[in-house]
Amino acid sequence: MLGYESLSSCSNISHFVTTRNGGASEGPYGTFNCSPYSGDREEAVKQNQSLLLEGMRCQPEELVIPFQTHGTKSVVIDEGFSAISAERKKEMLHGVDALITSIPGYCLCVSTADCVPVLLYDRKNGVVAAVHAGWRGTVNYILRETLCSMKRLFGTDGEDVTACIGPSISLASFEVGEEVYEAFQRKGFDMPRISVWNEATRKHHIDLWEANRLQLLALGVSEKQIEISGICTYICHDQFFSARRLGINSGRILSGIMLNKEEVR
Numbered sequence: 617m618l619g620y621e622s623l624s625s626c627s628n629i630s631h632f633v634t635t636r637n638g639g640a641s642e643g644p645y646g647t648f649n650c651s652p653y654s655g656d657r658e659e660a661v662k663q664n665q666s667l668l669l670e671g672m673r674c675q676p677e678e679l680v681i682p683f684q685t686h687g688t689k690s691v692v693i694d695e696g697f698s699a700i701s702a703e704r705k706k707e708m709l710h711g712v713d714a715l716i717t718s719i720p721g722y723c724l725c726v727s728t729a730d731c732v733p734v735l736l737y738d739r740k741n742g743v744v745a746a747v748h749a750g751w752r753g754t755v756n757y758i759l760r761e762t763l764c765s766m767k768r769l770f771g772t773d774g775e776d777v778t779a780c781i782g783p784s785i786s787l788a789s790f791e792v793g794e795e796v797y798e799a800f801q802r803k804g805f806d807m808p809r810i811s812v813w814n815e816a817t818r819k820h821h822i823d824l825w826e827a828n829r830l831q832l833l834a835l836g837v838s839e840k841q842i843e844i845s846g847i848c849t850y851i852c853h854d855q856f857f858s859a860r861r862l863g864i865n866s867g868r869i870l871s872g873i874m875l876n877k878e879e880v881r
Contacts, residue, residue, distance in 0.1 A: 617671055620780040622843045623737060623873070629744060630674045630723070631735055631873040633782050633845070635855050639664040641867060649857070649867030651727040653683050656867065674876045676723035681870070682712035684727065686752040688761045690714035690745070692769060693722045714747040714762040718770055723874040729857040730790075730849050732824050733782040733871035734759060738766060740776040744873045751792070754824055755799050759831040774836025779843070782871050783856050786848035787812065787823035796822065806830065 617632040624631075639648030640663040645656040650664045665679060677698055682691070683706075691712045697705070697719075715724040724746040726733050731750035738744070743766055749758050766772035797820040801807055810827045811820050825844050832842055849869070853861040857869050 617668070618845075620735070620843050620845070622778050622841065623735065623780060626737065626739070626778075628742075628876050629737060629873060630672055630676075630876055631780075632668070632672065632871070633733070634668065634870045636857055636867065637855070639667060644862040644866035646867070650679075650870040651868035652681060653727065654868050655865045668870070672723075674874070674878070676874050677721040679723050679725055679870075679872065680709070680715055681725045681727065682709040682715060682748075684713045684748045685711045686748075686750050687711060687713050688753060688756050688758040690716055690747075690762050690765050692765075693717040693719065693724065695719055697722065713749075713753055713758060714745060716743065716745040716762065716766055716769070717875070718743045720875040720877045723872045725870050725872040727868035727870055728782070728784060728849075729859040729862070729866060729868050730785040732784040732828055733869065734828060735780045735782070735871060735873045736762070736766070737778045737873065738770065738772040738776050739778065741770045741772055742875060743770045743772055744875055746871060746873055749824070749828055751790075751796060751822065751824060754827050754831075755803050755805070757803070757831060759828055760835060763832075763835050763837075774832070775838060777832075777837045778841045779832050779837055781825055781828055781842070781844045783845050783847035783849050783852070783869060784824060785850050785858070785860065786825070787821050789848055789850035789860075790822050790824060791817065791819045792822050794820070796820075800827070
């Protein structure tokens with residue numbers, strides 16, 4: 617597992633980003649796939665999740681992992697979440713691409729394999745969020761939607777937020793068709809800032825890292841409080857899952873963040 621420098625200094629939260637190595641899964645899921653929605657063997661996923669929990673300094677009540685659909689829907693995990701049935705949890709987390717909580721002990725997770733995972737921490741109000749921002753989520757401003765929900769529900773201001781943009785596909789690797797380029801253009805993105813034209817292939821490339829960073833800046837998050845991993849999953853596919861390399865039926869990176877029940881010193 618890896619972590620972020622800007623979050624590692626916070627003693628009251630735990631976080632992680634998984635790699636491909638050290639687990640029980642096989643083939644395109646090899647070896648450390650922790651996502652239950654990727655088609656991997658249930659036994660292998662459970663074993664990998666157990667290894668993940670063993671590696672965390674603070675043990676969570678549970679890993680909260682949504683079934684993502686590339687939308688902008690967020691769900692708030694509250695104190696009553698642990699008491700509801702497994703079936704109800706499954707229904708509640710279906711079609712969700714962002715999770716928010718102010719309750720210690722719930723580890724909020726998103727699954728990615730080229731899409732952009734973003735972890736958010738509101739230092740002032742004690743709120744965390746995990747966001748799945750694929751190109752569809754990014755073009756529909758999922759980070760803006762999530763932060764607006766945090767402000768409405770918890771009083772979050774951008775200036776109090778630390779944001780980490782995780783391993784995902786880079787500008788150099790994210791070649792797109794005209795329909796994707798035009799979708800960003802229609803939504804008002806600064807195309808010279810987030811795209812380049814490859815003359816050799818006659819294709820556009822989109823910078824999802826910058827597109828999400830610009831959303832954070834527009835909402836008042838300080839540039840100094842935005843950390844970008846700079847790891848391209850497509851290039852570093854031996855260490856991180858990449859759907860463009862392995863296909864859709866493959867493993868997923870799990871990114872998680874949690875408010876600790878007790879501070880870790």
